[in-house]
Amino acid sequence: MSYVVITGASAGIGETFARALAAENQNLILVARREERLNELAAELKQQHGVDAVVLKADLAEPTGAEALARQIVEGGWGLSGLINNAGFGDRGAFAELSLERQLSMIQVNVTSLVALTWQLLPHLRQNAGSFIINVASTAAFQAGPNMAIYYATKAFVLSFSEALHEELRNSGVAVSALCPGATDSEFAQEAHMTDTKLFKAGTMTAEAVVKKSLAQRRRAIVIPGLRNVLMIWSGKLSPRAVTRKLAGWLQA
Numbered sequence: 159m160s161y162v163v164i165t166g167a168s169a170g171i172g173e174t175f176a177r178a179l180a181a182e183n184q185n186l187i188l189v190a191r192r193e194e195r196l197n198e199l200a201a202e203l204k205q206q207h208g209v210d211a212v213v214l215k216a217d218l219a220e221p222t223g224a225e226a227l228a229r230q231i232v233e234g235g236w237g238l239s240g241l242i243n244n245a246g247f248g249d250r251g252a253f254a255e256l257s258l259e260r261q262l263s264m265i266q267v268n269v270t271s272l273v274a275l276t277w278q279l280l281p282h283l284r285q286n287a288g289s290f291i292i293n294v295a296s297t298a299a300f301q302a303g304p305n306m307a308i309y310y311a312t313k314a315f316v317l318s319f320s321e322a323l324h325e326e327l328r329n330s331g332v333a334v335s336a337l338c339p340g341a342t343d344s345e346f347a348q349e350a351h352m353t354d355t356k357l358f359k360a361g362t363m364t365a366e367a368v369v370k371k372s373l374a375q376r377r378r379a380i381v382i383p384g385l386r387n388v389l390m391i392w393s394g395k396l397s398p399r400a401v402t403r404k405l406a407g408w409l410q411a
């Protein structure tokens with residue numbers, strides 16, 4: 159019996175990953191702070207699909223959060239066949255005006271905890287041939303983002319780290335994929351104070367479409383769901399950096 163760990167499974171893309179994997183008959187370890195939501199989801203998935211769904215409450219903004227979670231997972235003795243590092247958040251505003259505490263917390267959740275969990279669970283993933291890691295980055299990973307400077311920088315880290323790890327683990331049986339969604343329907347925009355930005359007003363993808371693409375291509379180094387997002391990234395590659403960063407700033411001014 160093997161399990162896939164999903165961080166940030168209480169809402170949005172993480173919850174959608176849980177539903178899609180349960181429908182594939184996959185046992186799950188669901189992680190987030192909002193335990194009641196996880197309990198409800200676990201009960202529903204067990205009933206609908208007959209899978210096992212373990213709930214582990216964790217605050218990945220705490221410096222020791224990821225380490226404590228990894229210890230719980232290892233001690234639980236669940237065999238692992240996947241890790242989806244999905245928990246994350248953003249916030250809109252100028253670097254100097256957003257609180258330092260919130261921005262450091264963003265680095266902790268989006269970057270430090272992701273790295274710690276990956277490092278601690280990797281030996282266990284290696285024991286199952288065909289296992290996978292999906293790190294949720296963003297289209298934000300491909301350029302600097304004025305008015306969300308730290309968020310964009312965290313996602314650039316996630317993309318770079320995931321691509322490097324994909325190559326390092328190429329012959330290990332563990333596939334590593336960076337998922338790079340654009341604006342997606344979830345609680346993210348509300349949490350990041352972005353609902354009224356041009357970026358979100360221009361339209362969003364459903365979390366279902368994002369997850370479907372990611373799971374279908376889970377062994378690919380980089381997955382960009384949605385033609386509009388692919389075109390945006392490719393046109394960005396052909397443009398000077400000064401243009402792409404100004405455009406990103408304008409989209410979330």
Ligand SMILES: NC(=O)c1ccc[n+]([C@@H]2O[C@H](COP(=O)([O-])OP(=O)(O)OC[C@H]3O[C@@H](n4cnc5c(N)ncnc54)[C@H](OP(=O)(O)O)[C@@H]3O)[C@@H](O)[C@H]2O)c1
Pocket residue numbers: 165166167168169170171172189190191192193216217218219220244245246247248267294295296297338339340341342343344345346347349
């Ligand atoms: N939606 C978008 O437009 C979009 C686009 C590109 C990338 N992404 C990325 O996609 C990922 C998922 O976001 P989403 O859109 O699904 O947003 P969401 O609906 O707000 O879900 C975020 C998830 O992260 C969890 N989380 C946040 N802080 C946490 C903490 N300190 N400890 C543990 N879990 C925490 C939340 O759970 P609790 O609050 O219960 O802890 C929740 O389950 C994020 O990494 C985000 O950056 C989103």
